[in-house]
Amino acid sequence: MKDNLYKYILGIADNSLILGQRMGELCGHGPSLETDIACTNISLDLFGQVRSYYQYASKIAGDGRTEDDIAMLRKEREYLNVLLVEQPNNDFAYTMARHFLFDVYHFLFLTELQKSKDLTLAAIATKSLKEVSYHQRFSSDWIKRLGDGTDESQQKMQTAIDFLWTYTDELFHQTEADKAMVSEGIGVDVTKLKQAYYSKVNSILEESTLIIPESKYFQKGGKQGIHTEHMGYLLTELQYMQRAYPNMEW
Amino acid sequence: MSNKKNWPLWEVFVRSKNGLEHRHFGSLHAADSEMAMENARDVYTRRNEGVSIWVVESKNITASNPEHNGELFEPAQDKVYRHPTFYELPDEVKYM
Numbered sequence: 001m002k003d004n005l006y007k008y009i010l011g012i013a014d015n016s017l018i019l020g021q022r023m024g025e026l027c028g029h030g031p032s033l034e035t036d037i038a039c040t041n042i043s044l045d046l047f048g049q050v051r052s053y054y055q056y057a058s059k060i061a062g063d064g065r066t067e068d069d070i071a072m073l074r075k076e077r078e079y080l081n082v083l084l085v086e087q088p089n090n091d092f093a094y095t096m097a098r099h100f101l102f103d104v105y106h107f108l109f110l111t112e113l114q115k116s117k118d119l120t121l122a123a124i125a126t127k128s129l130k131e132v133s134y135h136q137r138f139s140s141d142w143i144k145r146l147g148d149g150t151d152e153s154q155q156k157m158q159t160a161i162d163f164l165w166t167y168t169d170e171l172f173h174q175t176e177a178d179k180a181m182v183s184e185g186i187g188v189d190v191t192k193l194k195q196a197y198y199s200k201v202n203s204i205l206e207e208s209t210l211i212i213p214e215s216k217y218f219q220k221g222g223k224q225g226i227h228t229e230h231m232g233y234l235l236t237e238l239q240y241m242q243r244a245y246p247n248m249e250w
Numbered sequence: 251m252s253n254k255k256n257w258p259l260w261e262v263f264v265r266s267k268n269g270l271e272h273r274h275f276g277s278l279h280a281a282d283s284e285m286a287m288e289n290a291r292d293v294y295t296r297r298n299e300g301v302s303i304w305v306v307e308s309k310n311i312t313a314s315n316p317e318h319n320g321e322l323f324e325p326a327q328d329k330v331y332r333h334p335t336f337y338e339l340p341d342e343v344k345y346m
Contacts, residue, residue, distance in 0.1 A: 032257070034279060037296075081253075138288055227321075
């Protein structure tokens with residue numbers, strides 16, 4: 001039970017940590033000053049959520065590891081985020097498409113997590129939901145702007161959606177910890193979110209004059225700790241300070 | 251690529267608390283009012299500065315011309331009787 005709850009929390013938190021790190025990479029590199037601030041702002045929202053989850057996980061683990069240890073000192077295979085969130089910022093279309101494809105899921109997921117029997121998780125969900133509503137609005141807006149924009153922006157957004165589509169199905173895969181937590185009334189049954197997810201995503205893609213990808217082949221592995229080649233580079237940056245100066249604090 | 255340079259300028263007004271008036275906070279670039287509102291939220295209220303935002307495209311503001319400052323403002327300078335400074339205010343009346 002304890003072990004499953006711990007893993008379950010990490011599964012949720014790692015998505016936000018890794019996505020937040022990706023968004024944070026845009027700090028100083030956003031396409032305009034305003035968008036730059038928006039992306040880093042979203043990144044900080046995600047890190048805020050992550051802190052609540054890791055603080056709780058640290059309490060559950062009860063082995064002296066702090067929230068920082070959990071965030072910064074695991075090995076690649078120990079991160080349980082989905083592959084979608086670790087995909088790189090190839091261009092701004094990729095950044096927004098990745099965020100959009102995650103936000104729609106994130107919103108549905110947190111809405112359900114509010115009903116969790118675990119009151120800490122339910123409270124974090126309620127608090128995070130306000131932020132995620134805004135994230136979803138922001139990223140959907142960009143999907144429409146670029147999708148229904150110029151020929152060039154449409155083509156770039158279509159390329160990004162096509163590329164990232166293959167990582168969407170994993171969002172609805174259940175891990176062992178998931179199943180255990182669902183049976184306890186603590187976890188969200190993600191398989192039940194799938195229909196609402198694709199219906200929302202598809203309607204926004206249609207509104208954006210984008211083509212809904214038809215690919216039936218999907219990637220998986222992140223939830224088991226088996227990541228794409230991008231993850232190692234991401235962690236190198238994320239963990240640099242703690243690896244170079246162990247136990248450093250500020 | 252050059253499009254972002256053509257995003258128009260918007261002025262942002264934020265009301266920091268209910269009961270106070272909107273104050274000019276600054277300006278930003280955005281393609282339309284929706285984006286201006288989102289950008290304003292991120293640029294000017296991310297540290298809990300506000301409860302309400304107005305955005306208006308800068309070109310819609312008519313500004314006074316500094317060259318006309320003389321005729322607009324100088325006549326007010328020597329008319330001390332326009333200030334209600336000759337009234338005795340009871341101590342109970344604060345914040346006047």
